[in-house]
Amino acid sequence: MGIRTLDITLLKSHEEALRTLLHREDGSEAAAYILFGTADIETDPWTHQPRTRLISHEVVPITADEMVSSSSVHVTWSTQGFMRLLGAAKQRNLVPGLVHTHPNADAFFSTQDDRNEAELARTAFNKGNYGLASLVFGQHDAIAGRLWTSMKTTLSTSSISVIGRQINIRSMKSEVTETPILARQAALFGKDFNPMIRSLRVGVIGCGGTGSAVVSLLTRLGVGHLALIDNDTIDTTNLNRVHGSRAVDVAEGRAKVDILAREIEAFGLGNQVVTRKAWVGDPSLRDTLRSCDVLFGCTDDNQGRLTLNRFAHYYGIPLIDLGLRMRSAKSGVDYDMAGRVTTILPGNPCLMCLGVVSAQRAAAEGLQRADPKEFERRKSEAYVEGGGDPAPAVVTFTTSIACVAVDELIQGLTGFRGADGMTHNRIRRFDRVEDRAMTCQPLTACPVCDTKVIWGRGDVAPFLGVIG
Numbered sequence: 081m082g083i084r085t086l087d088i089t090l091l092k093s094h095e096e097a098l099r100t101l102l103h104r105e106d107g108s109e110a111a112a113y114i115l116f117g118t119a120d121i122e123t124d125p126w127t128h129q130p131r132t133r134l135i136s137h138e139v140v141p142i143t144a145d146e147m148v149s150s151s152s153v154h155v156t157w158s159t160q161g162f163m164r165l166l167g168a169a170k171q172r173n174l175v176p177g178l179v180h181t182h183p184n185a186d187a188f189f190s191t192q193d194d195r196n197e198a199e200l201a202r203t204a205f206n207k208g209n210y211g212l213a214s215l216v217f218g219q220h221d222a223i224a225g226r227l228w229t230s231m232k233t234t235l236s237t238s239s240i241s242v243i244g245r246q247i248n249i250r251s252m253k254s255e256v257t258e259t260p261i262l263a264r265q266a267a268l269f270g271k272d273f274n275p276m277i278r279s280l281r282v283g284v285i286g287c288g289g290t291g292s293a294v295v296s297l298l299t300r301l302g303v304g305h306l307a308l309i310d311n312d313t314i315d316t317t318n319l320n321r322v323h324g325s326r327a328v329d330v331a332e333g334r335a336k337v338d339i340l341a342r343e344i345e346a347f348g349l350g351n352q353v354v355t356r357k358a359w360v361g362d363p364s365l366r367d368t369l370r371s372c373d374v375l376f377g378c379t380d381d382n383q384g385r386l387t388l389n390r391f392a393h394y395y396g397i398p399l400i401d402l403g404l405r406m407r408s409a410k411s412g413v414d415y416d417m418a419g420r421v422t423t424i425l426p427g428n429p430c431l432m433c434l435g436v437v438s439a440q441r442a443a444a445e446g447l448q449r450a451d452p453k454e455f456e457r458r459k460s461e462a463y464v465e466g467g468g469d470p471a472p473a474v475v476t477f478t479t480s481i482a483c484v485a486v487d488e489l490i491q492g493l494t495g496f497r498g499a500d501g502m503t504h505n506r507i508r509r510f511d512r513v514e515d516r517a518m519t520c521q522p523l524t525a526c527p528v529c530d531t532k533v534i535w536g537r538g539d540v541a542p543f544l545g546v547i548g
């Protein structure tokens with residue numbers, strides 16, 4: 081057993097609900113409950129240590145009749161509701177949590193908090209709960225968090241993130257020394273930008289034309305931890321657009337992730353890179369995916385996209401998904417050339433509702449992966465779609481849409497385009513000079529984005545609630 085670290089993700093909608101519930105005009109303290117989903121990461125791919133991530137799943141108010149007393153320095157309430165919370169958490173395999181405010185003080189755990197919580201933690205463990213989480217909302221939007229891991233021991237958070245259209249990650253320790261390599265971007269975004277970007281953990285799924293450009297940009301931006309996921313080796317037809325690839329890589333049968341890792345290392349900033357040669361649905365990738373702060377979806381594969389679409393909702397990890405549609409002109413028909421960047425997170429319409437993934441195609445891809453012979457047979461009989469001519473691809477367009485995607489991340493982190501955060505769905509038309517934001521409504525009863533049941537739900541069996 082290594083040293084376990086803890087981080088907490090609050091979905092923006094939950095953080096807002098808590099701030100509203102806990103605000104008192106007279107400046108007195110207030111409290112509420114919260115239920116967390118967990119990501120129980122056996123081995124963080126960068127630190128090789130275990131990591132627990134708690135993701136907010138549901139806010140549970142403490143009702144007025146449960147309140148006993150409160151002032152600017154204390155709050156007490158009856159434990160009836162707490163017993164109900166423990167029961168619900170146990171039954172639904174969630175982690176119970178407390179939130180209280182220090183309206184006029186810092187976010188920290190006082191000795192009074194230690195005493196009170198130790199008592200509540202004892203009750204939680206006696207009731208068979210996994211643990212008891214606790215958050216303090218202090219002045220100036222500061223948040224402190226910890227998890228009682230036994231009746232006597234607590235684990236403090238290494239970071240607390242508030243995840244919505246803005247990505248707000250507060251790391252407790254800054255591991256970074258300044259480097260002149262990144263000085264010019266600090267000149268634009270301020271001195272806090274580089275420490276934040278260097279503590280960031282980003283997964284890139286798909287390392288072809290768009291993915292390699294995304295990786296190249298993230299590397300030079302200084303993203304400290306990169307996870308590259310792709311199953312493929314490079315071939316001659318990829319050389320026109322995979323950044324960093326060389327003809328000799330084709331001759332040597334090199335994997336795309338290894339080519340990109342080589343380039344990252346040669347850059348020399350010290351970005352920590354891990355590579356995984358696997359398809360995104362492979363169970364061996366779960367620790368890697370769950371350890372990320374943000375994911376870029378750069379695959380062409382419908383089943384992979386559907387997996388990431390669910391994943392973003394279960395774990396509150398934003399997915400920035402990219403796609404291109406390139407059609408040549410024919411007689412009487414103009415070029416049709418468009419790129420898309422979509423941000424998927426709880427609260428945004430999902431990729432299914434947007435109509436950019438096809439469940440049918442996904443099923444065909446699954447068959448192709450599991451039983452290539454049967455896939456070919458059905459394809460020859462025209463029962464399945466896909467596997468047709470390879471799509472056209474030109475480096476300027478794959479790279480351009482990668483820039484749109486990474487700009488969206490920078491917008492989420494800095495708000496340079498305003499406080500609204502990341503745009504849900506951005507379309508760039510290359511055949512015209514045009515960028516547009518185009519969103520949609522969630523389809524009624526969409527099992528991913530039109531229900532809060534899976535938002536922040538974390539680990540469930542089977543993984544992501546998907547059988548098979």
Ligand SMILES: [Zn+2]
Pocket residue numbers: 180181182188189190193216
């Ligand atoms: Zn307190």
Ligand SMILES: [Zn+2]
Pocket residue numbers: 429430431432433434522523526527528529530
């Ligand atoms: Zn949906």
